[in-house]
Amino acid sequence: MNGTLKRVAIACLVMFGLLMANVTYLGTVKAEELRTDSRNARAFYARYAVDRGWITADDGKTTLAKTVDTGDPTYRFARQYPLGKPFAHVVGYFAPENSTGIEGAERRFLDGSHPDLIVRRAVDLVSGKPAKGASVDLTLNTKAQQLAYKDLASTGKRGAVVALNPKTGAILTMVSVPSYDPNPLALADKAKVNKAYNKLDKDDQKPLLNRAINLTYAPGSTFKTVTSAAFFSDDGSRNADTTVDAPDALPLPGTTIALHNYHGESCGGQATMVEALTISCNTPFAKIGMDLGYDKMKEQAAKFGIGAPLSIPLLVTPSDIGPDEGKAALAKTSIGQQSNQMTPLQMAMVAAGIANQGTVMKPYLVNKIVGPDGGEIDSTRPDELSEAVTPEVAAELTKMMTNVVQHGTGTAAQLPGITVAGKTGTAETAPGKPSHAWFIAFAPVEDPKVAVAVFVESGSAGNDATGGQVAAPIAHDVMQAVLGQ
Amino acid sequence: MSAVDGEPVPMTAKRRGAQLAMLAFAVLIVMAAYASVGLGIDKKIPSGMLTYGLGLGGLMLAAYLVLAKFAPWADPLLLPLVTLVNGLGLVMIYRIEQTGQAGASATNQLMWTALGVVMFSATLIVLKDHRALQRLTYTAGFVGVGLLVLPLLPFIGKEINGARIWIGIGGFTIQPAEFAKLALVVFFAGYLVAKRDVLALAGRRLLFIDLPRARDLGPVLITWAVSLGVLVMQKDLGSSLLLFGAFIAMLYIATQRTSWVLIGVLLFVGGAILAGQVFSHVHDRFEVFLDPQDPALYDRPFGGSYQLLQGLFGIGSGGILGTGLGQGHPKLIPLSFSDFIFAATGEELGLTGLMALLMVYALIVQRGLRTALAARDPFSKLLAGGLAFILAWQLFIIVGGVTRLIPLTGLVTPFMSAGGSALLANWMLIALLVRMSDAARRPPPQAIQDEGLTQVMQR
Numbered sequence: 001m002n003g004t005l006k007r008v009a010i011a012c013l014v015m016f017g018l019l020m021a022n023v024t025y026l027g028t029v030k031a032e033e034l035r036t037d038s039r040n041a042r043a044f045y046a047r048y049a050v051d052r053g054w055i056t057a058d059d060g061k062t063t064l065a066k067t068v069d070t071g072d073p074t075y076r077f078a079r080q081y082p083l084g085k086p087f088a089h090v091v092g093y094f095a096p097e098n099s100t101g102i103e104g105a106e107r108r109f110l111d112g113s114h115p116d117l118i119v120r121r122a123v124d125l126v127s128g129k130p131a132k133g134a135s136v137d138l139t140l141n142t143k144a145q146q147l148a149y150k151d152l153a154s155t156g157k158r159g160a161v162v163a164l165n166p167k168t169g170a171i172l173t174m175v176s177v178p179s180y181d182p183n184p185l186a187l188a189d190k191a192k193v194n195k196a197y198n199k200l201d202k203d204d205q206k207p208l209l210n211r212a213i214n215l216t217y218a219p220g221s222t223f224k225t226v227t228s229a230a231f232f233s234d235d236g237s238r239n240a241d242t243t244v245d246a247p248d249a250l251p252l253p254g255t256t257i258a259l260h261n262y263h264g265e266s267c268g269g270q271a272t273m274v275e276a277l278t279i280s281c282n283t284p285f286a287k288i289g290m291d292l293g294y295d296k297m298k299e300q301a302a303k304f305g306i307g308a309p310l311s312i313p314l315l316v317t318p319s320d321i322g323p324d325e326g327k328a329a330l331a332k333t334s335i336g337q338q339s340n341q342m343t344p345l346q347m348a349m350v351a352a353g354i355a356n357q358g359t360v361m362k363p364y365l366v367n368k369i370v371g372p373d374g375g376e377i378d379s380t381r382p383d384e385l386s387e388a389v390t391p392e393v394a395a396e397l398t399k400m401m402t403n404v405v406q407h408g409t410g411t412a413a414q415l416p417g418i419t420v421a422g423k424t425g426t427a428e429t430a431p432g433k434p435s436h437a438w439f440i441a442f443a444p445v446e447d448p449k450v451a452v453a454v455f456v457e458s459g460s461a462g463n464d465a466t467g468g469q470v471a472a473p474i475a476h477d478v479m480q481a482v483l484g485q
Numbered sequence: 486m487s488a489v490d491g492e493p494v495p496m497t498a499k500r501r502g503a504q505l506a507m508l509a510f511a512v513l514i515v516m517a518a519y520a521s522v523g524l525g526i527d528k529k530i531p532s533g534m535l536t537y538g539l540g541l542g543g544l545m546l547a548a549y550l551v552l553a554k555f556a557p558w559a560d561p562l563l564l565p566l567v568t569l570v571n572g573l574g575l576v577m578i579y580r581i582e583q584t585g586q587a588g589a590s591a592t593n594q595l596m597w598t599a600l601g602v603v604m605f606s607a608t609l610i611v612l613k614d615h616r617a618l619q620r621l622t623y624t625a626g627f628v629g630v631g632l633l634v635l636p637l638l639p640f641i642g643k644e645i646n647g648a649r650i651w652i653g654i655g656g657f658t659i660q661p662a663e664f665a666k667l668a669l670v671v672f673f674a675g676y677l678v679a680k681r682d683v684l685a686l687a688g689r690r691l692l693f694i695d696l697p698r699a700r701d702l703g704p705v706l707i708t709w710a711v712s713l714g715v716l717v718m719q720k721d722l723g724s725s726l727l728l729f730g731a732f733i734a735m736l737y738i739a740t741q742r743t744s745w746v747l748i749g750v751l752l753f754v755g756g757a758i759l760a761g762q763v764f765s766h767v768h769d770r771f772e773v774f775l776d777p778q779d780p781a782l783y784d785r786p787f788g789g790s791y792q793l794l795q796g797l798f799g800i801g802s803g804g805i806l807g808t809g810l811g812q813g814h815p816k817l818i819p820l821s822f823s824d825f826i827f828a829a830t831g832e833e834l835g836l837t838g839l840m841a842l843l844m845v846y847a848l849i850v851q852r853g854l855r856t857a858l859a860a861r862d863p864f865s866k867l868l869a870g871g872l873a874f875i876l877a878w879q880l881f882i883i884v885g886g887v888t889r890l891i892p893l894t895g896l897v898t899p900f901m902s903a904g905g906s907a908l909l910a911n912w913m914l915i916a917l918l919v920r921m922s923d924a925a926r927r928p929p930p931q932a933i934q935d936e937g938l939t940q941v942m943q944r
Binding site (some may be wrong): 001002003004005006007008009011012013015016018019020022023024026027028030031032033034035037039040041042043045073 | 526734737738739741778783794795797798799800801802803804805813814817831832835836839840843846847850851854857858863866867870873874877878880881884885888889890
């Protein structure tokens, strides 16, 4: 019987071998899938077992998101947002099943699972301490951010404000209105969070959307800066004093209609570039666009970063001047209408590019990552995104935009003792509907420290309410807040 | 066939000191695991650690003393290995009890462990020579079948969780199939030793296998029918698979005929497929096995994949090193203290812990099979081989089911799962193996030198 016993022993060996192989498969190859399955509540519990890193601003002096030890063994660490609404879209929220904003984009650092933190995590594991994440310090200027939110919210309209440091690309302000309180969305209770989320999601005002980077709007006259940039770049002899045609009515080829200036105003048949921009004539820029052609307009737009996807590290919806739809459409595109759609961040980048002698810096929100032990793990180095125009062209554009604030439609953005350059915009949305109000600006002209774009949705009531009246005062406050320090 | 196959086993040392040291080591590991649970939960050494640890240590010392007195030549590894898995099972149940899962009670399990050790000792003391069991072949058969049928009787039979495999006596519920398992292995061994020559007779040769004679198929068919009967009447897939597999394995050991194995496997697969089409609960198990992640199956209130998937989540979340004792979420796995204790252990001890655990079980089985190889008479060989195999087979069925290697059929994980009947029966199983290993390792009486040619061969 020993022969058969030995074969049975081999059968037992095979059975144990199969069990071990299968357990190994489950514990290694399949483990990740099983661990992250949405029906596995452990993933949910694990979210609250980590002492998440904080989110700060102003070089760590202001706390935007903090972790509180509740002592509850199941849901030990709770997340709180002391400054709430003004920062909600940037900071995001840490919900039971997902996370948004910086909470989502930098989650690997915040929860300590980033490879750079692996040694620290291993130490925690061995010593039995809860895992601790790294803190993320943002570039935001909290004073300017809060002021921008207050100003924009007080208009009662939807909108967004973005302010950049033109020399680095650091985002100083990013506000979207209406906003929401992130605290109820960060509770460790799926039912409560879902209820709060659904209420916000169903809201007609769509408060969850980050209008600064995730929605695009017709930029209106602010886009004339890009058209001017293309015009100057096309021929080195052109400058702010170059005289261009400014007819009262510009016939659009292939159609029976003609393009007029705002409310049928006259720009005198001919005007210099600086005059045309200062009072925001439509026909000269429409004609410039048509004369340059779609490809040159598109090329100039791309040099400002338009059309390229961007991660700041929040994902930015690409802006777009629209497809080539013929001369008549191009005329409208050149004055920021038609299919021309920009995010407020993109228009801030246009202003910042002009301010920074033609070089657009890559916008970023994260200033630095600070490890659980207080040591700096990473900091963002400013990076050039593109060369939009030459310094000479930038200087001409600056000259024109300075004139806009001094003598034109943007006087509301003047700052005492500081030279401001800017451009208003009023974008028609649909016949009979209120227009969007825009304002882009930077200051001080001699040594730019802040570039800003303000967008107020349906902000212009009926007639001549231009971006200068609604949007420029907000830009004024934000620039003052940034420069005042 | 000669009484002693192959070379005689040269080992004659008792190795009792080594056994005691290993026993102490096993108890030490268990106590460390207790401490680890407490540290994991609330950073404190649990107050019950000494009670449980010393309780277990005392019990095992008693078992050791009985063994040393009544089976001094027994295999030195069996008792420490069983102590280790039994102890780790206690720790896991204690840990699950801390989460508040209903039904988990470490105190009860410790009490049953104590009773198990009593049964172990009693078996060793009463059964001086296991060959006495051979005389009880048919008695064992009747007792086995009787125990199997018991839960079907009115009044004492109880249906729990959809399976009618329990009887209630006084305040206790007993799972008689666990004891039936032992009785039937004894019966199979006795019956097959008596009939193996007949069964091994060749019938006709078909293709490359020798088919047995038609009338010899009788016992196989009867066992098959009983297994299917258990499956159908009690909805107990696990026990049915366990008994039939053990019978086929023992039939093969006894007759050396592969054809029996093939016929047995075909019969069982045929029966299982038929059952899968006729009975919804069998069908459900197959469905769940094929795709446990299907949301429709997951959400099905009865016969769904919720439990299996939660167990798999536990093992997957444990990963390679596990969360550490006291730091997982075994409460999420239904019945984590009984059928699914392996998954709960996987979560907290990880792949590493499960491998170690499987290795300990494999060693127990190996010691059993080694006893079978060393045994000196066919009955002992068959009984030891059968008992060792049924242990391995039971582990394969339940662990394979929980880890989705095979369809899930409910069985307890030997020595680990909460449950008194299984613990008692398995301690008796180990006692039988210990008794047989003692006989196998005991040096044979020396032949009388002067008897010359008339010497009587030791048999």
